[in-house]
Amino acid sequence: MRHLGAIAGRELRSYFVSPMAYAVLAVFSLLAGFFLVMQVLSFNAAIAYLEQTQQLETLDRFNLNEVVVYGYYHVIWIVLLLLVPGLTMGLFSNEKANGTEELLLTSPITIWELVLGKYLAAGAMVTLLIAVVAGFIGILFAYGDPEPLQTAAGLLGLWLLALTYAAIGAFTSSMTPSPLVAFVFSVLVLLMLFFLGFAVDVGMGAQAGGAGADGLLENLRWISSDGHFDELTRGLVDTRSLAYFGFMIGVFLLLTKASVESVRWR
Amino acid sequence: MIEAQGISKRYGDFVAVDNLSFEAEAGDVVGFLGPNGAGKTTTMRILTGFMPATDGTAVIGGYDIHEAPLDARRAVGYLPESPPVYPEMDVRGYLVYVSKLKDVPRAKRREAVDRAMERCGLTEVHRRPIGALSKGYRQRVGIAQAIVHEPRVLILDEPTVGLDPNQILEIRELLARLARSDEGGTARTIVLSTHILAEVDAICRRVILIRDGRKVLDQPLEQIRSEQGSLEQAFARLTLGAEAPPAASLTASGSEDGE
Ligand SMILES: Nc1ncnc2c1ncn2[C@@H]1O[C@H](COP(=O)(O)OP(=O)(O)OP(=O)(O)O)[C@@H](O)[C@H]1O
Ligand SMILES: [Mg+2]
Numbered sequence: 001m002r003h004l005g006a007i008a009g010r011e012l013r014s015y016f017v018s019p020m021a022y023a024v025l026a027v028f029s030l031l032a033g034f035f036l037v038m039q040v041l042s043f044n045a046a047i048a049y050l051e052q053t054q055q056l057e058t059l060d061r062f063n064l065n066e067v068v069v070y071g072y073y074h075v076i077w078i079v080l081l082l083l084v085p086g087l088t089m090g091l092f093s094n095e096k097a098n099g100t101e102e103l104l105l106t107s108p109i110t111i112w113e114l115v116l117g118k119y120l121a122a123g124a125m126v127t128l129l130i131a132v133v134a135g136f137i138g139i140l141f142a143y144g145d146p147e148p149l150q151t152a153a154g155l156l157g158l159w160l161l162a163l164t165y166a167a168i169g170a171f172t173s174s175m176t177p178s179p180l181v182a183f184v185f186s187v188l189v190l191l192m193l194f195f196l197g198f199a200v201d202v203g204m205g206a207q208a209g210g211a212g213a214d215g216l217l218e219n220l221r222w223i224s225s226d227g228h229f230d231e232l233t234r235g236l237v238d239t240r241s242l243a244y245f246g247f248m249i250g251v252f253l254l255l256t257k258a259s260v261e262s263v264r265w266r
Numbered sequence: 267m268i269e270a271q272g273i274s275k276r277y278g279d280f281v282a283v284d285n286l287s288f289e290a291e292a293g294d295v296v297g298f299l300g301p302n303g304a305g306k307t308t309t310m311r312i313l314t315g316f317m318p319a320t321d322g323t324a325v326i327g328g329y330d331i332h333e334a335p336l337d338a339r340r341a342v343g344y345l346p347e348s349p350p351v352y353p354e355m356d357v358r359g360y361l362v363y364v365s366k367l368k369d370v371p372r373a374k375r376r377e378a379v380d381r382a383m384e385r386c387g388l389t390e391v392h393r394r395p396i397g398a399l400s401k402g403y404r405q406r407v408g409i410a411q412a413i414v415h416e417p418r419v420l421i422l423d424e425p426t427v428g429l430d431p432n433q434i435l436e437i438r439e440l441l442a443r444l445a446r447s448d449e450g451g452t453a454r455t456i457v458l459s460t461h462i463l464a465e466v467d468a469i470c471r472r473v474i475l476i477r478d479g480r481k482v483l484d485q486p487l488e489q490i491r492s493e494q495g496s497l498e499q500a501f502a503r504l505t506l507g508a509e510a511p512p513a514a515s516l517t518a519s520g521s522e523d524g525e
Contacts, residue, residue: 006366103350107367108340
């Protein structure tokens with residue numbers, strides 16, 4: 001693994017000479033800030049309304065964590081789903097397009113060094129995105145008093161989600177010499193994963209009167225990231241959800257490795 | 267240095283390289299010739315470890331390309347058909363990166379990069395982004411990355427494509443020096459493909475000619491000249507079939523635009 005640093009370092013530097021990384025960072029910061037303001041404003045409006053109409057019981061249950069932070073994290077989820085593929089689309093496709101794949105595959109490095117080095121760089125970039133979210137959330141602590149642990153668990157959830165998306169993006173990037181195709185393809189995969197959760201919920205709802213949850217539906221539900229992420233945003237740090245993200249990252253990095261290597265077998 | 271042992275490469279049913287064997291020693295400069303689609307690039311990609319052979323193997327610098335791929339690759343410098351460069355990197359940064367990939371020890375990297383740039387006439391442009399260089403300069407960067415780690419074996423796929431006449435002469439001289447022992451201590455083995463037969467005449471000692479993936483000629487240049495008249499005539503006779511056309515027409519069309 002001694003080439004890891006060289007590969008990750010080159011990748012990171014190439015992020016910051018291309019306008020793409022700046023564009024993704026700027027758009028992300030803008031959206032993250034905008035949605036936070038929206039969340040807070042609608043929260044304030046709702047509180048004012050509840051006070052006015054003397055719904056004290058509801059007002060009691062209406063807190064910063066449940067409404068603002070939880071809702072905010074779910075909006076950021078969608079933003080990540082659309083922007084992380086922008087960060088990963090060039091990882092391998094650019095090497096194919098440049099012809100530098102030939103340099104890499106004829107150098108005394110292993111495919112794992114290549115895949116992990118690139119993933120490390122992409123991981124650093126998505127960590128930067130999550131740091132932006134953490135910064136905005138920090139502002140909330142000045143404004144009110146969100147529950148620190150639940151807030152942190154949710155951030156962890158976002159980070160794991162983004163890392164999972166980066167692994168999926170790395171995989172799609174390894175399948176095509178076109179970054180654009182890689183981008184579209186990974187957004188499609190991520191959307192499928194996203195809607196899988198809802199589809200399963202609907203399926204389960206339809207079955208609810210019957211014999212209970214079907215094994216297949218349970219499995220599909222597990223594969224979809226929704227439930228695991230949701231648990232984390234509620235402050236439940238369960239090893240099962242952590243294992244889920246680890247599993248997904250592992251599977252997609254393995255697929256990426258196989259895909260990069262497949263040039264050799266074609 | 268290079269021992270190719272019955273290399274074959276099949277793409278589905280298509281045989282791109284067919285049971286190719288040859289040897290090359292330190293100090294050899296081998297011209298690897300053949301018409302378009304003969305399998306030159308494919309063979310080079312196998313020798314450099316880009317992809318495995320379907321059958322057969324090769325031993326490079328004492329290492330089997332399939333059994334000890336990393337050691338074999340470390341011993342080779344490779345210039346692919348199109349120079350494998352990152353347009354956004356500057357020349358120096360790129361060569362430093364390649365020297366890391368090729369396991370040049372940290373303490374020797376700077377010196378190695380400086381020497382490669384000097385040899386390829388890149389010192390003046392060392393801070394320019396490669397994407398902003400002319401085609402010929404990009405080709406020089408491609409050659410520089412192939413030699414930066416002082417490999418004992420150099421495999422160059424059409425190294426002088428896109429270079430100006432002066433630079434072609436310089437690169438030819440550089441290759442001749444690299445092959446002898448006076449540049450960097452040890453003699454190297456160089457295999458280069460080209461469509462410019464004059465280039466082979468100028469620097470190669472030996473010629474391997476392939477056609478449809480099969481070796482049809484493997485002789486020292488002197489022997490070819492004495493037995494077949496000239497390289498042009500041998501090339502035409504062996505790649506076009508029994509009747510040799512006027513050699514001049516072939517060299518005229520074969521000397522430019524390999525692709
Ligand atoms: N990935 C591939 N799939 C199928 N066939 C391929 C593939 N790569 C190369 N070939 C075929 O293998 C044959 C040999 O190609 P190769 O590139 O080795 O020729 P070459 O001798 O380098 O030709 P040139 O002088 O044009 O560079 C060609 O017929 C080519 O079409
Ligand atoms: Mg070729």
